[in-house]
Amino acid sequence: VQSNSTSATADTVTADLSDRLARIVGDKHLITGGVRLRPHLEELRGRYTSACRAVALPADAGEVAAVVQTCAAAGVSIVAQGGNTGAMGGAVARAEQVIVNLARMNRVLEVDPVNYTMRVEAGCILANVQAAAADAGRLFPLSLGAQGSCQIGGNLATNAGGINVLRYGNTRDLVLGVQAVLADGRIWDGMNSLRKNNTGYDLKNLLIGSEGTLGIITAATLKLFPAPKRRVVAVAGVASPDAALDLLGRLRDASSDRLSTFELMANIAVQSAVRHIAGQTDPLAGEHDWYALIVADGTVDGDGDAGAGLRRDMEAGLARALDDGVLRDAVIAESESQARKLILLRENIVEAQNFEGGSIKHDVSVPVAQVPEFIRRVHAAILDAMPAARAYPYGHMGDGNIHFNISQPPGMDKEKFLAQWRPMNRIVHEIAHQLGGSFSAEHGIGLTKLEEMARYKSAVELDLYRQIKRALDPHNLLNPGKVLPAASASR
Amino acid sequence: VQSNSTSATADTVTADLSDRLARIVGDKHLITGGVRLRPHLEELRGRYTSACRAVALPADAGEVAAVVQTCAAAGVSIVAQGGNTGAMGGAVARAEQVIVNLARMNRVLEVDPVNYTMRVEAGCILANVQAAAADAGRLFPLSLGAQGSCQIGGNLATNAGGINVLRYGNTRDLVLGVQAVLADGRIWDGMNSLRKNNTGYDLKNLLIGSEGTLGIITAATLKLFPAPKRRVVAVAGVASPDAALDLLGRLRDASSDRLSTFELMANIAVQSAVRHIAGQTDPLAGEHDWYALIVADGTVDGDGDAGAGLRRDMEAGLARALDDGVLRDAVIAESESQARKLILLRENIVEAQNFEGGSIKHDVSVPVAQVPEFIRRVHAAILDAMPAARAYPYGHMGDGNIHFNISQPPGMDKEKFLAQWRPMNRIVHEIAHQLGGSFSAEHGIGLTKLEEMARYKSAVELDLYRQIKRALDPHNLLNPGKVLPAASASR
Numbered sequence: 001v002q003s004n005s006t007s008a009t010a011d012t013v014t015a016d017l018s019d020r021l022a023r024i025v026g027d028k029h030l031i032t033g034g035v036r037l038r039p040h041l042e043e044l045r046g047r048y049t050s051a052c053r054a055v056a057l058p059a060d061a062g063e064v065a066a067v068v069q070t071c072a073a074a075g076v077s078i079v080a081q082g083g084n085t086g087a088m089g090g091a092v093a094r095a096e097q098v099i100v101n102l103a104r105m106n107r108v109l110e111v112d113p114v115n116y117t118m119r120v121e122a123g124c125i126l127a128n129v130q131a132a133a134a135d136a137g138r139l140f141p142l143s144l145g146a147q148g149s150c151q152i153g154g155n156l157a158t159n160a161g162g163i164n165v166l167r168y169g170n171t172r173d174l175v176l177g178v179q180a181v182l183a184d185g186r187i188w189d190g191m192n193s194l195r196k197n198n199t200g201y202d203l204k205n206l207l208i209g210s211e212g213t214l215g216i217i218t219a220a221t222l223k224l225f226p227a228p229k230r231r232v233v234a235v236a237g238v239a240s241p242d243a244a245l246d247l248l249g250r251l252r253d254a255s256s257d258r259l260s261t262f263e264l265m266a267n268i269a270v271q272s273a274v275r276h277i278a279g280q281t282d283p284l285a286g287e288h289d290w291y292a293l294i295v296a297d298g299t300v301d302g303d304g305d306a307g308a309g310l311r312r313d314m315e316a317g318l319a320r321a322l323d324d325g326v327l328r329d330a331v332i333a334e335s336e337s338q339a340r341k342l343i344l345l346r347e348n349i350v351e352a353q354n355f356e357g358g359s360i361k362h363d364v365s366v367p368v369a370q371v372p373e374f375i376r377r378v379h380a381a382i383l384d385a386m387p388a389a390r391a392y393p394y395g396h397m398g399d400g401n402i403h404f405n406i407s408q409p410p411g412m413d414k415e416k417f418l419a420q421w422r423p424m425n426r427i428v429h430e431i432a433h434q435l436g437g438s439f440s441a442e443h444g445i446g447l448t449k450l451e452e453m454a455r456y457k458s459a460v461e462l463d464l465y466r467q468i469k470r471a472l473d474p475h476n477l478l479n480p481g482k483v484l485p486a487a488s489a490s491r
Numbered sequence: 492v493q494s495n496s497t498s499a500t501a502d503t504v505t506a507d508l509s510d511r512l513a514r515i516v517g518d519k520h521l522i523t524g525g526v527r528l529r530p531h532l533e534e535l536r537g538r539y540t541s542a543c544r545a546v547a548l549p550a551d552a553g554e555v556a557a558v559v560q561t562c563a564a565a566g567v568s569i570v571a572q573g574g575n576t577g578a579m580g581g582a583v584a585r586a587e588q589v590i591v592n593l594a595r596m597n598r599v600l601e602v603d604p605v606n607y608t609m610r611v612e613a614g615c616i617l618a619n620v621q622a623a624a625a626d627a628g629r630l631f632p633l634s635l636g637a638q639g640s641c642q643i644g645g646n647l648a649t650n651a652g653g654i655n656v657l658r659y660g661n662t663r664d665l666v667l668g669v670q671a672v673l674a675d676g677r678i679w680d681g682m683n684s685l686r687k688n689n690t691g692y693d694l695k696n697l698l699i700g701s702e703g704t705l706g707i708i709t710a711a712t713l714k715l716f717p718a719p720k721r722r723v724v725a726v727a728g729v730a731s732p733d734a735a736l737d738l739l740g741r742l743r744d745a746s747s748d749r750l751s752t753f754e755l756m757a758n759i760a761v762q763s764a765v766r767h768i769a770g771q772t773d774p775l776a777g778e779h780d781w782y783a784l785i786v787a788d789g790t791v792d793g794d795g796d797a798g799a800g801l802r803r804d805m806e807a808g809l810a811r812a813l814d815d816g817v818l819r820d821a822v823i824a825e826s827e828s829q830a831r832k833l834i835l836l837r838e839n840i841v842e843a844q845n846f847e848g849g850s851i852k853h854d855v856s857v858p859v860a861q862v863p864e865f866i867r868r869v870h871a872a873i874l875d876a877m878p879a880a881r882a883y884p885y886g887h888m889g890d891g892n893i894h895f896n897i898s899q900p901p902g903m904d905k906e907k908f909l910a911q912w913r914p915m916n917r918i919v920h921e922i923a924h925q926l927g928g929s930f931s932a933e934h935g936i937g938l939t940k941l942e943e944m945a946r947y948k949s950a951v952e953l954d955l956y957r958q959i960k961r962a963l964d965p966h967n968l969l970n971p972g973k974v975l976p977a978a979s980a981s982r
Contacts, residue, residue, distance in 0.1 A: 198652070299746075
């Protein structure tokens with residue numbers, strides 16, 4: 001009886017809160033059940049069971065603020081959600097929580113090609129942001145697998161990485177200003193569009209990467225760049241990760257630092273793609289222990305001499321590397337279609353792994369100079385732990401973010417292999433940590449990496465995080481339980 | 492009697508504290524009087540009277556921590572000081588305070604050319620940091636007037652700007668990690684050297700630009716870049732700031748975004764340099780209303796074809812701009828000595844202003860696209876306020892940071908003119924604010940711009956600053972009274 005009565009009270013609270021939220025966003029834009037709820041509760045890797053009181057879809061920052069105020073008054077905490085494509089469970093909610101989804105706030109507010117900036121609402125799909133920039137002859141460089149469905153607000157909240165970090169940096173480096181709703185429901189307007197503005201503490205970067213725990217980002221001013229018009233794409237065969245590292249430095253020099261991609265791929269990964277993916281061939285004549293996919297972008301257009309400089313520079317750099325024994329063989333794409341084919345090799349490696357059975361994945365980084373040592377140590381440690389496991393090291397060598405994935409031993413039971421996820425993670429994370437690396441290079445913390453936060457972050461650093469969280473969200477209303485492994489402050 | 496007694500007590504406190512501090516840093520490294528005190532109390536513009544109980548010169552982060560703990564225990568607040576070259580009074584102290592100067596912590600800990608990083612102690616002179624990077628074939632791009640005496644820790648604390656922001660960003664963009672001593676005397680080790688590390692709140696950027704009010708930066712990991720080996724330097728004559736803006740966009744495209752400098756100079760400023768500085772000539776055949784100094788850097792070395800690409804790209808871009816009527820005339824340096832001479836024009840403009848009598852200076856920025864409108868409005872407003880004043884707009888057009896300096900009317904009393912500093916500032920800051928600009932582009936806040944902070948920052952933003960300050964420095968021990976216009980929290 002007691003519990004029924006409590007439950008009835010909770011239902012009443014929910015009903016009251018739902019009424020108030022519906023008055024803010026409109027009945028149509030408050031989801032409390034049915035099939036429309038499902039996409040908001042799905043979770044990429046199927047690791048968590050998500051639930052919520054309601055999903056509110058506000059139309060503007062004012063409505064977000066009103067939703068936050070209303071929830072705060074009811075003591076109900078809030079999970080901000082974008083495209084719900086995160087891999088770490090950052091947008092997973094509990095039954096008593098309200099999800100605020102930014103999908104309706106999807107306007108590109110302004111593209112200013114002269115200022116090399118654009119202003120967007122948080123709910124814009126990343127691909128639409130890229131397209132709006134391209135329409136104005138500019139580049140917004142953030143690019144990642146989920147770009148067709150992830151929202152720019154989620155990219156900011158998680159400081160997403162992606163494939164252009166070598167040249168353009170992470171999301172953080174691409175943002176000039178943000179607007180956000182704070183835990184008390186006030187709107188902070190930090191929509192700076194200046195390149196130089198040295199006034200006060202850096203609130204923008206505090207919000208970026210905080211995964212909705214310090215504020216809900218509602219809009220942003222983004223940096224744009226000249227749109228690339230020519231690209232030079234090459235694949236090189238090298239004897240070792242050390243040689244690849246040497247090649248990376250030489251080509252940064254040779255290209256006047258115009259490399260946008262430098263991906264390292266182990267031969268086992270390349271041959272797996274050749275074996276499993278229709279139409280994929282080895283781009284080089286013989287097999288090599290390691291391959292590098294290299295892309296350089298130039299913005300000079302035109303035929304003949306104009307626009308040919310970058311290709312000449314890259315050819316000269318590769319030729320010198322060949323002469324000096326740094327690389328064994330290389331091919332430069334002669335056409336855009338050949339370029340696309342070379343780039344596809346890297347994507348096909350990801351696809352091909354599915355044919356090799358279960359795969360334990362990692363999102364780690366080390367200092368770029370430590371990539372060869374990292375690969376050596378992890379490889380040895382994995383074979384030590386599971387002699388028949390197959391290591392597939394590949395990834396963004398240019399920024400130290402190697403996806404050291406491990407495929408199951410042939411014939412082993414998949415579930416039995418995947419049960420080794422945590423101990424394998426531990427092996428890889430420990431080695432990354434010893435080399436000054438990170439256990440989360442580009443995916444963030446969410447719920448998945450709370451244990452690693454507690455293990456690898458210093459007590460001083462965790463204290464600082466908690467002090468900041470308490471200062472900006474004293475009642476722990478914004479995405480509680482994410483990012484910070486603070487048992488004492490959970491709600 | 493009462494006041495004598497209080498004074499005697501204060502003296503005793505000072506003596507006790509000095510003893511304890513001397514035991515930490517060594518007698519030789521605690522300055523409590525005499526000529527060695529003077530350089531620590533001097534202030535660039537002579538606006539403030541600085542004083543202190545003592546200047547402590549710690550040898551390492553451990554000693555900084557011990558000094559902070561000791562001062563905290565005594566309830567004495569601390570002013571962190573680097574090269575003491577700041578223009579905003581950020582390193583000015585009061586008689587009851589202790590100055591912690593980082594000059595002895597001047598070791599370059601490591602230069603890693605393969606990782607494109609270096610680790611330095613906070614007291615390193617900026618020029619020495621640049622030189623250590625260059626010795627390893629790398630570029631540390633931060634460059635500014637005081638580089639021969641400013642310390643890298645001060646550059647970080649103030650997020651210094653300088654002349655390479657267009658291409659490489661502010662200090663903030665050049666830092667991967669920091670180590671800092673917190674208000675409670677603990678050391679936070681955030682010496683990250685990763686390009687991708689998505690774990691936790693961005694403490695690094697919170698400390699950068701906080702002017703010693705949230706922590707004392709004791710070391711940093713800096714980003715390096717390939718060293719430029721070729722540069723293309725040009726001066727163009729254009730009809731208007733609008734034409735200069737058009738030229739900037741065209742040359743960013745034409746050079747594959749390798750512009751490091753794009754400086755706009757009014758004819759009055761160029762002709763003043765020609766008139767006052769020996770050897771300075773107008774680089775173009777006829778006078779133009781506006782001039783642009785343009786520098787593009789490439790890292791490709793060698794003669795003949797290799798290395799010539801950037802020059803060809805720039806020539807092509809300038810030729811197209813001439814054909815399209817965007818520029819009237821241009822000269823490209825044929826040699827490095829001619830290049831140096833063209834660059835000197837910009838520096839000579841600063842020098843020449845001294846011959847024109849008193850000058851009221853500004854450190855403002857606007858969105859790059861608003862530079863022409865900003866110049867028009869400020870020019871009109873200044874002539875309105877003082878019809879005979881001479882406006883010398885020049886500066887970093889590439890990042891929107893125009894130094895709109897005003898020279899006194901010929902024959903006017905200099906002191907009488909300089910007495911107009913505040914109302915003139917107000918005119919310029921108001922117009923910058925209306926255009927989405929900043930009242931402090933690269934120099935920070937210190938004491939000088941507290942009034943502007945109160946005037947132009949929103950109540951929400953000031954609240955956030957204060958919440959963060961209270962969270963990280965609850966007893967207001969670190970550089971109190973700077974950055975935040977918080978009368979209620981002063982010490």
